[in-house]
Amino acid sequence: MPRIKKTKYAVLGMLSIKPMSGYDIKQYIDFSISYFWNENYGNLYPVLRQIEKDGLADKQVEQGDGKPNRNIYYITEKGKKELLEWLMEPVNRQPHRIELLLKLFFGHEISAENCIQKLQEEKEIHEGLLREYENVEKVLKSEKKYSSHEGLEFWLITLSYGKHDSKAKIAWCEESIKKLEKMKK
Amino acid sequence: MPRIKKTKYAVLGMLSIKPMSGYDIKQYIDFSISYFWNENYGNLYPVLRQIEKDGLADKQVEQGDGKPNRNIYYITEKGKKELLEWLMEPVNRQPHRIELLLKLFFGHEISAENCIQKLQEEKEIHEGLLREYENVEKVLKSEKKYSSHEGLEFWLITLSYGKHDSKAKIAWCEESIKKLEKMKK
């Protein structure tokens, strides 16, 4: 079973929204899905060239007077077809690694204080994320640019995932901190 | 900033519980932390050899009559020290990728039915996991072998993470399925 190059599909998906440059794609990803998907230029640009080579997108150079040129990519029929096929396929689950949990699993080797600190940090991160999700949701629902976005409902579903996730993590952190505080006594 | 080889610390952590062979470590990981940490033999065995070479563990060959020999590794003082140092360090967060969310984000490209199916599958997976977590918790609390486990509280904390996580995901799936059902009408 060969591993899948997922960057390709993330890129095709972005290009299905509108034609974009590599730089645009990165910006869009960072704003819209960065809490569950990351891409970096070092991978993005080569993948874009491959996508063009495979006829999944057409490139058009936008002359920037003064500014650098921009390579704008337009998804082709072939590209769209390949995207849809991938989207229809069942989700390929793969194992993940959560360093915080590994450290906590061996937590009795270190001080409860140190563990509490890690949990506190985790909690604060998720409190921040939660605020972000709520902000983005507001923006999506109010700004016309987004409220007419074709896939708005789906965007909101992924946002809701983030909210559920962060809330659960905050609750778990609080519960665990309490447990550890008790242990100290 | 060089990337960290985390397998090393997972292995050292396991050896801090008790001396084990590579095979044992894999079994232990699969039973105890597989829902947030994975290791495979192809990586485990080379890392174990490196750990021994670096003086972080000592190897002792256990003659198996009939059965294959087992290489049992014992953590050294140096190994323990390196483990503790790593455990004390702040958690190194790195981005993750959730394929289900990527597919849902572009969900308007395909049928709501297909999306619902994906959510249904996700829900069922987490219902299964939840049952597993509850079983493991029962075992840990009842079986003497585990109830005297040094880091039991910490094990329970990581289990609780799994429970919070799966419950949140189940709730999100149900909510999202409802949203999509409404959309279909």
Add this chain to the structure above:
DNA sequence: GCGCCCATGTAACTAGTTACATGATTCA
């Protein structure tokens, strides 16, 4: 004058995955 943003790109790297191999024993 400094640093950030725009915009694209390359080279070097590596941690981890997959596939394969061996061979005895146990269980259905």
Add this chain to the structure above:
DNA sequence: TGAATCATGTAACTAGTTACATGGGCGC
């Protein structure tokens, strides 16, 4: 008979990361 478990290992691979380079424009 055949599959699963025990037990260790190697070779080939690769997707993605990091670090670096370029250079003009813009804001403070």
